[in-house]
Amino acid sequence: MSHTAAEIASQPGLWVRSREHTGQAERVLMAPGDRLLMIGCGVSGYVAQCLAELREKGGFGETDAICASEYLPRRKYDRVVAVTRSGTTTDVLDALREVPPSTYAAAITAARTTHLDELTDTQLLLDFADERAVVQTRFATTVLALARHTYGENLEPVVTDARTAMAATLPADPVDVDHVVFLGTGWTVGLAHLAALTVREMAQVSAESYPARDFRHGPIAMAGPRTLVWSLGDVPRDVDEAARSAGAVAYRNDGDPLAHLVLAQRFALALATHRGLDPDHPRLLTRSVVR
Numbered sequence: 243m244s245h246t247a248a249e250i251a252s253q254p255g256l257w258v259r260s261r262e263h264t265g266q267a268e269r270v271l272m273a274p275g276d277r278l279l280m281i282g283c284g285v286s287g288y289v290a291q292c293l294a295e296l297r298e299k300g301g302f303g304e305t306d307a308i309c310a311s312e313y314l315p316r317r318k319y320d321r322v323v324a325v326t327r328s329g330t331t332t333d334v335l336d337a338l339r340e341v342p343p344s345t346y347a348a349a350i351t352a353a354r355t356t357h358l359d360e361l362t363d364t365q366l367l368l369d370f371a372d373e374r375a376v377v378q379t380r381f382a383t384t385v386l387a388l389a390r391h392t393y394g395e396n397l398e399p400v401v402t403d404a405r406t407a408m409a410a411t412l413p414a415d416p417v418d419v420d421h422v423v424f425l426g427t428g429w430t431v432g433l434a435h436l437a438a439l440t441v442r443e444m445a446q447v448s449a450e451s452y453p454a455r456d457f458r459h460g461p462i463a464m465a466g467p468r469t470l471v472w473s474l475g476d477v478p479r480d481v482d483e484a485a486r487s488a489g490a491v492a493y494r495n496d497g498d499p500l501a502h503l504v505l506a507q508r509f510a511l512a513l514a515t516h517r518g519l520d521p522d523h524p525r526l527l528t529r530s531v532v533r
Contacts (some may be wrong), residue, residue: 245374246444246521250507253380254404256371257387257397263368267392270348270366273321274302281310282325283333283531285378285439289385290325291432296386299429300393307432313337321346324362327372327381328530329355338362352381375522376529377443379507382436383500390500403501412509413493414470416516420447421469423461423490424506425454430475430499437474437506444521445513454481465490472506475499 280290294307311333338361352372371384426434438451454477469490482492514521
């Protein structure tokens with residue numbers, strides 16, 4: 243079994259374990275009333291986008307998200323939280339160096355580093371969710387599961403749905419798919435971006451992601467018989483009809499969106515296997531982008 247496959251399978255158990263870190267997560271992610279900015283790169287950047295929507299929806303305060311490489315200290319925030327699995331990504335560290343001294347800085351990471359110690363006031367360390375594979379799977383979902391628990395959601399049905407997703411039939415045969423479109427709404431827009439990036443990284447398959455209603459504003463022109471259009475969360479059902487009218491396969495189920503991501507990871511792994519690729523060592527990618 244590849245490291246990637248083992249790490250995908252480990253996720254439901256890690257989400258349960260993450261609740262042991264609720265107190266620390268509250269200190270980093272809640273801060274009621276504070277104006278907060280989430281930053282990250284790649285998968286971690288999309289996790290930051292999900293976190294921003296979840297926190298603001300939960301009523302804890304205004305929350306923005308931006309790719310770390312685009313951060314400029316022009317807007318005033320009470321705190322900046324960086325999501326960084328490795329703790330060594332240059333763009334994230336450079337962004338933290340730009341955070342004004344009066345602004346509280348924190349990091350969510352799987353690996354404590356000297357740089358993070360120097361640049362942040364506190365860290366939410368989830369080292370038990372670290373990964374050997376290059377493509378992020380369990381670290382990203384564990385951060386999101388813990389955040390949802392911290393913001394008051396019940397994790398039990400989420401974990402149950404994830405275990406179901408581990409045994410579920412894939413939504414399509416990888417032989418028949420060479421284009422995947424993930425659609426989301428609300429916090430699952432970030433999840434859709436994350437899923438699409440996972441497919442691109444692991445399987446080198448064309449994958450796109452959009453807010454659900456935006457799919458018909460141009461992107462549908464690319465859909466065809468070898469396209470899988472995958473809805474995450476409460477996506478309007480007329481999108482399915484539009485996808486089918488283009489000849490694509492439309493997929494959704496009633497499971498939790500985070501469990502959908504587990505299924506999407508399994509599908510990316512199946513696509514990689516079908517294409518003869520090594521999912522643990524994807525082309526041109528490393529665990530951390532360091533300049």
